[in-house]
Amino acid sequence: MVTIDDVARAAGVSTSTVSYALSGRRPISPATRERVAAAIAELGYHPHAGARALASSRSSVLALVAPLRSDINVPVIMEFVTAVVTAAREHSYDVLLLTKDEGTAGLQRVAGGAMVDALIVMDVESDDARVPALLKLRQPSVLIGLPSEPTGLTCVDLDFEATARACVEHLAGRGHRRIALVGPAPGVYQRGTSYANRFLTGFTAAVGALGADVVAEPCDPSRAGVRDCLDRIGPDVTGLVVHNEAALMPLLDLLRVDGRRVPEDVSVVAVCPRDAVPPLPVRLTTAEIPAHEVGTLAVTMAMRLLDSPVATPPETRLLPPVIVERDSVSPI
Amino acid sequence: MVTIDDVARAAGVSTSTVSYALSGRRPISPATRERVAAAIAELGYHPHAGARALASSRSSVLALVAPLRSDINVPVIMEFVTAVVTAAREHSYDVLLLTKDEGTAGLQRVAGGAMVDALIVMDVESDDARVPALLKLRQPSVLIGLPSEPTGLTCVDLDFEATARACVEHLAGRGHRRIALVGPAPGVYQRGTSYANRFLTGFTAAVGALGADVVAEPCDPSRAGVRDCLDRIGPDVTGLVVHNEAALMPLLDLLRVDGRRVPEDVSVVAVCPRDAVPPLPVRLTTAEIPAHEVGTLAVTMAMRLLDSPVATPPETRLLPPVIVERDSVSPI
DNA sequence: TTGAAAGCGATACCAC
DNA sequence: GTGGTATCGCTTTCAA
Numbered sequence: 001m002v003t004i005d006d007v008a009r010a011a012g013v014s015t016s017t018v019s020y021a022l023s024g025r026r027p028i029s030p031a032t033r034e035r036v037a038a039a040i041a042e043l044g045y046h047p048h049a050g051a052r053a054l055a056s057s058r059s060s061v062l063a064l065v066a067p068l069r070s071d072i073n074v075p076v077i078m079e080f081v082t083a084v085v086t087a088a089r090e091h092s093y094d095v096l097l098l099t100k101d102e103g104t105a106g107l108q109r110v111a112g113g114a115m116v117d118a119l120i121v122m123d124v125e126s127d128d129a130r131v132p133a134l135l136k137l138r139q140p141s142v143l144i145g146l147p148s149e150p151t152g153l154t155c156v157d158l159d160f161e162a163t164a165r166a167c168v169e170h171l172a173g174r175g176h177r178r179i180a181l182v183g184p185a186p187g188v189y190q191r192g193t194s195y196a197n198r199f200l201t202g203f204t205a206a207v208g209a210l211g212a213d214v215v216a217e218p219c220d221p222s223r224a225g226v227r228d229c230l231d232r233i234g235p236d237v238t239g240l241v242v243h244n245e246a247a248l249m250p251l252l253d254l255l256r257v258d259g260r261r262v263p264e265d266v267s268v269v270a271v272c273p274r275d276a277v278p279p280l281p282v283r284l285t286t287a288e289i290p291a292h293e294v295g296t297l298a299v300t301m302a303m304r305l306l307d308s309p310v311a312t313p314p315e316t317r318l319l320p321p322v323i324v325e326r327d328s329v330s331p332i
Numbered sequence: 333m334v335t336i337d338d339v340a341r342a343a344g345v346s347t348s349t350v351s352y353a354l355s356g357r358r359p360i361s362p363a364t365r366e367r368v369a370a371a372i373a374e375l376g377y378h379p380h381a382g383a384r385a386l387a388s389s390r391s392s393v394l395a396l397v398a399p400l401r402s403d404i405n406v407p408v409i410m411e412f413v414t415a416v417v418t419a420a421r422e423h424s425y426d427v428l429l430l431t432k433d434e435g436t437a438g439l440q441r442v443a444g445g446a447m448v449d450a451l452i453v454m455d456v457e458s459d460d461a462r463v464p465a466l467l468k469l470r471q472p473s474v475l476i477g478l479p480s481e482p483t484g485l486t487c488v489d490l491d492f493e494a495t496a497r498a499c500v501e502h503l504a505g506r507g508h509r510r511i512a513l514v515g516p517a518p519g520v521y522q523r524g525t526s527y528a529n530r531f532l533t534g535f536t537a538a539v540g541a542l543g544a545d546v547v548a549e550p551c552d553p554s555r556a557g558v559r560d561c562l563d564r565i566g567p568d569v570t571g572l573v574v575h576n577e578a579a580l581m582p583l584l585d586l587l588r589v590d591g592r593r594v595p596e597d598v599s600v601v602a603v604c605p606r607d608a609v610p611p612l613p614v615r616l617t618t619a620e621i622p623a624h625e626v627g628t629l630a631v632t633m634a635m636r637l638l639d640s641p642v643a644t645p646p647e648t649r650l651l652p653p654v655i656v657e658r659d660s661v662s663p664i
Numbered sequence: 665t666t667g668a669a670a671g672c673g674a675t676a677c678c679a680c
Numbered sequence: 681g682t683g684g685t686a687t688c689g690c691t692t693t694c695a696a
Contacts, residue, residue, distance in 0.1 A: 001446070001470075003673055014683045019675060026676095029681060046444030050391060051673035053382030054688045061428070068414040075406050082400040085431055094447065096393070097429040099417055112378030114333070114689095115426065138333075223611045249581055250611045279555045279582045335689055346667045351691060358692095361665060383689035386672045 002045045010039035022047065053114065062093050062302060063116040065107070065130075067100040067123040072188060073245050075276040076291050080122055080144065083295025091303050093117075104133040111137040118302040120144065124155075126192040140305035142298045145194040152314050154305060156297050159318035160195045163287050164202030166321040167241045167269045170285070172210055175332035176239035176267060179207055181216035182229055182251065184244050189218055199243050199271070221246035226254055238332055243271045245278070252280050263330035274324070283326035290319055334377045342371035354379065385446065394425050394634060395448040397439070397462075399432040399455040404520060405577050407608040408623050412454055412476065415627025423635050425449075436465040443469040450634040452476065456487075458524040472637035474630045477526045484646050486637060488629050491650035492527045495619045496534030498653040499573045499601045502617070504542055507664035508571035508599060511539055513548035514561055514583065516576050521550055531575050531603070553578035558586055570664055575603045580610050595662035606656070615658035622651055 008015045013032060020026045021036040028036075039045070053059040064084050066077055085095045096116055098106045100123055107130060110116050117139055121130060124145030134141045135152055143155045164181075171179050181203045183189070188196045200216060207214045215237065219229035226247050233240075242248055248270055252262065260266050262282050270277070273289040297317065305312050340347045345364060352358045353368040360368075371377070385391040396416050398409060417427045428448055430438045432455060439462060442448050449471055453462060456477030466473045467484055475487045496513075503511050513535045515521070520528045532548060539546045547569065551561035558579050565572075574580055580602055584594065592598050594614050602609070605621040629649065637644050 001673085004675095005673080015674085016676075016684075017682060020682090023675080027681065032681080044444070046441065046446075048386065048673050049445040049447040050382040050385030051688090052445075052675075054380065054386055054690085055673075055675040057675095057688075059382060064429070068410070068417060074410050078400070078406050078410060081429070082431070085400060085429055086433075089431075089434065094442065095429050097396070097413070097417055097427050099414070099421075101418075102421065109378065110426070112376070113381040113384075114378075115381040221611065223613070226611075246611075253585075253613060279553065279558075279578075281555070281585060333689085336691095337689080347690080348668075348692075349666060352666090355691080359665065364665080380689050382674095383672090384691075386674080387689075387691040389672075389691095 001048070002043045004045070004047065006043055007036065007039045007045050010043060011035040057114065059115055059117055060093050061096050061116045062088050062299070063096050063098055063107070063110050063119040065098045065100055065102075065119065065121045069099075069101070072123065072184065072193070073272075073276075075245070076273055076289055077122070079273055079275065079291035080295045083292040084120055084299055087296040087299035091299065093299075104130055107133055107137065111139050118142070118306055120298045120302060124194050126194050126197055128194075140302065142302045142305070144294055144298055146198065146316065146318070147194060150314075150316055154301050154312075154314045155316040156294055156301060157195065157318055158289055158294065159320055160198040161202030161205075162318070163271065163321035164199045164241070164243075165206040166323055167271070167287050168203060168206035168210070170269060170323050170325075171239035171241070171267055171329065172206075174267070174329060177210065177212050178237045179210075179212065179215070179239040179241065180233045180237045182226075182233070182240055182242045182244055182247060183216055183218045185220050185225075186218040196243070203241065219244050219247045221250070223250040223254070226250040230254060230258075237266070239267045239269070239329075241269050241271070245270070245272045245276060248272070248278050248284070249280065252282065263328050267329040267332075269323070269329060282328050285326045285329045286324050288322045288324060290322070293319060333380070334375045336377070336379065338375055339368065339371045339377050342375060343367040389446065391447055391449055392425050393428050393448045394420050394631070395428045395430055395439070395442050395451040397430045397432055397434075397451065397453045401431070401433070404455065404516070404525070405604075405608075407577070408605055408621055409454070411605055411607065411623035412627045415624040416452060416631055419628040419631035423631065425631075436462050439465055439469065443471050450474070450638055452630045452634060456526050458526050458529055460526075472634065474634045474637070476626055476630055478530065478648065478650070479526060482646075482648055486633050486644075486646045487648040488626055488633060489527065489650055490621055490626065491652055492530040493534030493537075494650070495603065495653035496531045496573070496575075497538040498655055499603070499619050500535060500538035500542070502601055502655050502657075503571035503573070503599055503661065504538075506599070506661060509542065509544050510569045511542075511544065511547075511571040511573065512565045512569040514558075514565070514572055514574045514576055514579060515548055515550045517552050517557075518550040528575070535573065551576050551579050553582070555582045555586070558582040562586060562590075569598070571599045571601070571661075573601050573603070577602070577604045577608060577610070580604070580616070581612065584612050584614065595660050599661040599664075601655070601661060614660050617658045617661045618656050620654045620656060622654070625651060 008018045021028045119141040122144045124143045126148040184196050217229050217232045270284045271287045273291050340350045353360045451473040454476045456475045458480045516528050549564045602616045603619045605623050
């Protein structure tokens with residue numbers, strides 16, 4: 001292996017000079033800088049990450065905890081992951097991928113072993129066992145999601161409550177009064193998944209403000225599950241808010257089978273990321289899930305926590321909803 | 333930070349004893365082992381990963397290079413990633429996630445810096461620029477896919493050529509003679525993506541063996557793209573092999589619109605992983621993409637390369653096709 | 665079965 | 681603007 005000493009020798013300088021030439025943490029004369037750069041290129045030198053981490057107590061690695069096997073939206077997860085990895089690389093960080101399955105132990109392992117400088121945690125539940133564990137770590141963390149007790153933690157997410165409200169108001173503004181929510185799979189609620197509950201809260205409040213009955217049903221995304229969900233909702237709604245991407249396809253198909261046209265008989269607003277709108281016959285009006293923005297922002301916030309010489313005050317950022325009007329909503 | 337010396341002191345033994353108690357690389361008396369374990373638990377000791385990597389020249393990290401933004405099947409990628417991360421953890425390895433975008437430079441960075449002990453590379457192209465780079469690394473690598481020149485590299489994948497043959501034979505065995513391939517998006521072929529070409533090769537050979545005309549069209553998975561693809565294929569095929577999961581939904585819908593029933597008028601075999609079969613009205617007969625097995629196997633092979641004291645001969649494993657019969661194929 | 669001590673390859677402090 | 685070197689926390693050889 002080529003070491004920093006090899007480079008120093010080849011360039012005719014000391015190891016510290018090579019180190020400083022690399023980090024830029026002290027001035028180096030152009031001539032020296034150039035000789036060092038040449039030696040590095042010639043020898044194909046790559047600093048040893050472990051040695052660097054040991055000496056500097058910084059690993060330049062971010063942990064990303066993702067729900068890798070679950071009933072929640074796969075494309076959305078991929079978009080988060082992509083955004084985080086890409087943004088991290090722009091800050092010269094690498095990403096260590098952990099599964100949610102590892103739970104608290106995984107966080108402690110990678111943080112305790114100083115493998116990572118900061119953690120980004122997706123799919124946070126309202127009352128998440130990992131939250132107290134994160135607060136005890138030496139490394140800062142950023143949550144994608146919003147636990148019920150976020151004190152002391154930095155969080156970022158779409159404002160799902162406002163998003164639900166925006167969906168309802170979009171329909172209400174076009175005359176709809178009988179509006180139902182087709183929610184995520186039952187398991188998502190049972191786990192206390194933060195975003196599902198926040199969406200439901202916003203939906204309930206918005207429909208209540210309209211003085212209408214609140215109809216909200218979880219929905220298993222199988223064809224049978226969607227059939228069942230539609231039956232529970234009943235035949236007389238005119239507006240459907242669908243917070244379940246996987247259910248969209250069977251849902252639209254079953255509406256067709258039932259002879260209910262979209263948007264003539266039923267208007268539909270779907271919650272899903274721009275890039276994952278299913279290629280259905282009707283172009284869906286959606287509330288966007290800005291997964292890319294959220295992921296990028298999570299990295300930015302993590303970098304701020306790492307940069308700040310003193311403790312940065314924890315902050316929660318909820319992105320405002322964006323409704324993209326397409327063809328699945330019509331006035332009543 | 334709690335160090336190994338703290339643990340040694342607390343347990344009243346030497347640091348080397350703690351190290352060996354941890355690694356099990358030399359016999360330790362039960363009494364000592366216990367005192368060490370107690371001290372570790374009490375102090376909450378986690379070995380410093382960087383220090384360990386520096387001293388042992390092993391990082392216990394695997395690099396996984398995934399195509400994070402692409403036109404290829406997102407659920408399949410997720411299934412690979414999940415399988416790799418899960419299998420890696422079972423061998424006490426962590427996973428560093430790289431994007432394909434980083435190309436050769438990314439490989440050299442993480443390998444040169446000794447961040448990882450081995451690399452697993454997904455989405456290999458037939459003539460992949462990364463292949464020569466991988467051969468030059470000190471760390472072993474496993475490809476998921478099959479480059480045209482795999483000499484010296486360990487590869488694992490579904491046998492796409494045999495899979496295409498199996499699809500065609502499945503249809504031919506039920507009397508179909510006019511069989512067409514709905515392939516991946518044009519870009520996938522243009523990139524020279526290995527699996528797409530191998531599938532096409534197998535398809536062409538199998539249809540040729542039947543003495544029938546070979547009809548194979550790439551397919552953009554938008555609704556318009558699928559429409560276009562169907563038009564190019566023409567109206568008189570009775571069997572469709574669909575190697576494009578995203579296109580399935582619009583495809584089935586357009587067939588319905590055209591009044592062509594599945595499977596009465598057209599039989600369909602789809603290539604897709606078991607867990608990602610779309611919830612369509614017709615339960616699709618599929619050729620499985622065993623993403624989980626392939627991912628797990630990739631890790632196993634990487635471990636074998638790491639374990640073997642001498643160079644293990646490179647090996648290519650192609651998993652045999654499995655057709656799962658459901659309701660989208662009927663005899664003619 | 666255990667201990668002492670020499671590295672591993674960087675960083676960053678202290679000098680000049 | 682540059683050099684020397686103690687130090688980071690662990691593994692592993694050598695010795696007992």
